[in-house]
Amino acid sequence: MIKIGMLIGERYEILEKIGTGGMSDVYKAKCHKLNRFVAIKVLKQEFNENTNFVSKFRIEAQAAAGLAHPNIVNVYDVGEEEGIYYIVMELVEGITLKNYIEKKARLSVKEAVSIAIQVSMGIEAAHNNNIIHRDIKPQNIMIARDGKVKVTDFGIAKAATSNTITSNVMGSVHYTSPEQARGGFSDEKSDIYSLGCTMFEMLTGHVPFDGETTVAIAIKHIQEDMPSPREFVSEIPVSVEQIIFKATQKSPDRRYQSMGELIEDLKHSLIAPDEDFVKIIPVEMGGATRVITEADISEIKDRTGTIAGISIIGEEEKAPVPRPAKRKPVRKIEEPEEEDEEEEDEEEYEEDDLDPKMERITTILAIVAAVIIGVIALVLAANALDIFKASGTKDQENTENTQDQTQEDGQVTMINVVGKDLETAKKELNDMGLGTRVTTRESDEYEVNQVISQGVNEGEKVDKYTTIDLVVSSGTEGIEVDNVTGMEAELAAKALEEKGFQVVKDYANDDTVEKDRVISQEPLAGSKAAKGSSITIVISQGKAVTETTIPDLRGMTESAAKAKLEEYKLKCGTVSETYSDTVSAGCVVTQSYNPGLTVSEGTVVDITLSLGVKEVSYKYVANLQAPTGYAGGSVTVTIKASNGDIRTFATSTFPCAVNETGFKVNSGTITFTFNKEVTEVDEEGYETTTTEPYTTPEQAITFTQE
Numbered sequence: 001m002i003k004i005g006m007l008i009g010e011r012y013e014i015l016e017k018i019g020t021g022g023m024s025d026v027y028k029a030k031c032h033k034l035n036r037f038v039a040i041k042v043l044k045q046e047f048n049e050n051t052n053f054v055s056k057f058r059i060e061a062q063a064a065a066g067l068a069h070p071n072i073v074n075v076y077d078v079g080e081e082e083g084i085y086y087i088v089m090e091l092v093e094g095i096t097l098k099n100y101i102e103k104k105a106r107l108s109v110k111e112a113v114s115i116a117i118q119v120s121m122g123i124e125a126a127h128n129n130n131i132i133h134r135d136i137k138p139q140n141i142m143i144a145r146d147g148k149v150k151v152t153d154f155g156i157a158k159a160a161t162s163n164t165i166t167s168n169v170m171g172s173v174h175y176t177s178p179e180q181a182r183g184g185f186s187d188e189k190s191d192i193y194s195l196g197c198t199m200f201e202m203l204t205g206h207v208p209f210d211g212e213t214t215v216a217i218a219i220k221h222i223q224e225d226m227p228s229p230r231e232f233v234s235e236i237p238v239s240v241e242q243i244i245f246k247a248t249q250k251s252p253d254r255r256y257q258s259m260g261e262l263i264e265d266l267k268h269s270l271i272a273p274d275e276d277f278v279k280i281i282p283v284e285m286g287g288a289t290r291v292i293t294e295a296d297i298s299e300i301k302d303r304t305g306t307i308a309g310i311s312i313i314g315e316e317e318k319a320p321v322p323r324p325a326k327r328k329p330v331r332k333i334e335e336p337e338e339e340d341e342e343e344e345d346e347e348e349y350e351e352d353d354l355d356p357k358m359e360r361i362t363t364i365l366a367i368v369a370a371v372i373i374g375v376i377a378l379v380l381a382a383n384a385l386d387i388f389k390a391s392g393t394k395d396q397e398n399t400e401n402t403q404d405q406t407q408e409d410g411q412v413t414m415i416n417v418v419g420k421d422l423e424t425a426k427k428e429l430n431d432m433g434l435g436t437r438v439t440t441r442e443s444d445e446y447e448v449n450q451v452i453s454q455g456v457n458e459g460e461k462v463d464k465y466t467t468i469d470l471v472v473s474s475g476t477e478g479i480e481v482d483n484v485t486g487m488e489a490e491l492a493a494k495a496l497e498e499k500g501f502q503v504v505k506d507y508a509n510d511d512t513v514e515k516d517r518v519i520s521q522e523p524l525a526g527s528k529a530a531k532g533s534s535i536t537i538v539i540s541q542g543k544a545v546t547e548t549t550i551p552d553l554r555g556m557t558e559s560a561a562k563a564k565l566e567e568y569k570l571k572c573g574t575v576s577e578t579y580s581d582t583v584s585a586g587c588v589v590t591q592s593y594n595p596g597l598t599v600s601e602g603t604v605v606d607i608t609l610s611l612g613v614k615e616v617s618y619k620y621v622a623n624l625q626a627p628t629g630y631a632g633g634s635v636t637v638t639i640k641a642s643n644g645d646i647r648t649f650a651t652s653t654f655p656c657a658v659n660e661t662g663f664k665v666n667s668g669t670i671t672f673t674f675n676k677e678v679t680e681v682d683e684e685g686y687e688t689t690t691t692e693p694y695t696t697p698e699q700a701i702t703f704t705q706e
Contacts, residue, residue: 071122196247237273405691474530483525585612618703641696
């Protein structure tokens with residue numbers, strides 16, 4: 001059982017719970033050996049005895065431990081201690097991509113493509129190591145405070161030994177590929193499909209397919225065309241839309257064949273967003289999406305256990321109770337009206353459509369129930385005749401007494417184990433939910449391995465799962481215990497182990513003893529202890545650390561932020577700068593620790609100051625043609641930006657090259673002014689030609705960013 005403050009693996013101190021999943025819980029911890037914070041994923045206690053879950057947990061650790069990439073959460077360590085199975089991972093300070101999308105509603109094209117490239121690079125590294133993730137979704141992508149993107153949770157990943165893998169494992173239904181929804185094979189291209197769905201959500205703020213049930217969503221993945229993200233956000237470039245379409249093709253053969261291909265197109269889209277360069281393989285005869293039938297649904301049920309119970313992380317549904325039905329294949333799955341569903345149910349599930357297998361199960365259950373009722377009746381009759389009253393043994397009475405000692409409030413009453421054999425004492429205490437910590441001491445009064453004393457007196461109440469100190473006799477002969485006080489902990493442990501002792505390490509703060517050196521030992525130096533007995537050494541963790549809370553510095557000036565840190569007994573570290581559309585220049589935009597977090601006094605906090613809004617300038621570059629009606633002479637060209645900025649120049653040569661820079665907006669108008677010939681006819685029919693100034697109507701133009 002994990003408790004805050006406990007030490008795992010003699011080095012990882014549990015600080016707080018930061019997440020939970022279907023099989024495991026995640027804790028923030030501190031590694032005292034390397035003095036850094038880590039994340040520890042611990043298999044839930046209810047799965048510890050299930051060899052299947054333990055095996056999956058170990059496979060996850062082995063799969064992820066073989067990966068080392070900047071865009072993948074690193075695995076540092078894996079272990080098992082007293083039935084606790086754990087994986088030690090890199091701690092990513094940040095938020096999930098899912099939360100980031102919810103916070104911003106939708107991401108800009110440039111930001112979404114940048115995130116997709118980083119995710120693709122991490123998945124590509126996994127694919128190069130023959131590992132398929134199988135559950136790519138925004139919830140499994142972390143955005144660190146420094147902007148780094150990392151893929152996490154290889155919970156259903158599996159090492160690949162061939163190009164394709166047959167597996168019933170599915171990820172979250174909103175991002176699952178059609179082949180996973182059918183329960184068929186899944187390979188690298190399944191991850192590409194899921195990433196395409198994730199890109200769709202980043203750009204639009206919506207998942208591509210949604211429905212009231214997981215069944216409905218899975219069917220849409222199988223048979224419905226992927227909606228265009230431009231239907232939701234019209235400014236999405238055509239290249240990015242086509243990338244999503246190619247990544248989410250129903251047929252794996254028509255998708256990108258590798259993450260490398262996808263990365264190449266994503267990078268190209270940043271350079272030429274409006275260029276239609278994505279090559280999608282045309283649908284061949286017979287390759288079009290077919291309408292799913294009842295036979296397909298039956299196949300999905302057979303492969304996944306039940307279509308309504310598709311494995312989705314963070315979502316649980318009860319599988320429908322199977323009812324026998326005579327069904328005819330249908331050509332198309334439609335959403336029926338409620339009245340139609342009731343009529344169909346009445347037609348399909350008639351009382352006389354009995355399943356022989358269900359009939360047999362019902363018969364067996366009836367027999368078992370009858371046997372149980374008979375046994376209960378016999379026991380009641382025996383009790384009435386006092387048959388069992390005198391048959392209880394002393395051991396049974398002791399067991400009942402021990403059980404009575406367990407309190408409803410989670411406490412137990414301590415029993416007396418002094419004088420008992422160590423193994424007997426351990427068993428009795430373990431049965432009560434108590435642990436033991438054993439030290440040895442020479443004794444003329446007690447035989448070897450008999451308990452001399454106990455840390456909690458008989459009759460006292462203690463919490464369940466408390467560790468009880470037992471002192472056990474080593475007899476009159478034993479091995480002399482060396483003095484290891486003041487030694488480095490590792491050297492002290494090695495010296496005691498070489499003499500045949502087992503070493504138990506405890507930790508404590510001490511103002512006088514240097515960190516990682518032994519403060520005290522039990523038994524004391526010079527005493528004798530049996531070979532193989534435990535020697536407890538208490539190791540210094542240095543001076544006690546006083547904790548403080550991280551204040552919220554955002555929006556403060558640099559001097560105010562430094563003063564606030566000093567007030568909270570914290571230190572200001574690196575001061576960097578960045579542009580911000582929301583924070584005034586000179587004020588704090590971000591800080592390296594989240595406000596409200598509890599840390600040690602003296603912790604260094606980095607801050608980032610705002611440079612204000614980043615100024616962007618635009619230019620107008622064009623080859624101007626002569627205006628309509630121009631016959632010659634000088635033409636005055638007037639370019640007027642939408643913010644009132646006016647540029648004019650004169651020319652008599654066309655085409656005329658223009659390159660006006662330094663505009664602060666991206667749009668404006670252009671006009672031409674020149675002398676236009678005007679012919680007039682008088683009453684007598686004589687023509688008179690004159691010239692007069694003429695200005696063309698304003699024509700809208702667009703500027704490009706410099």
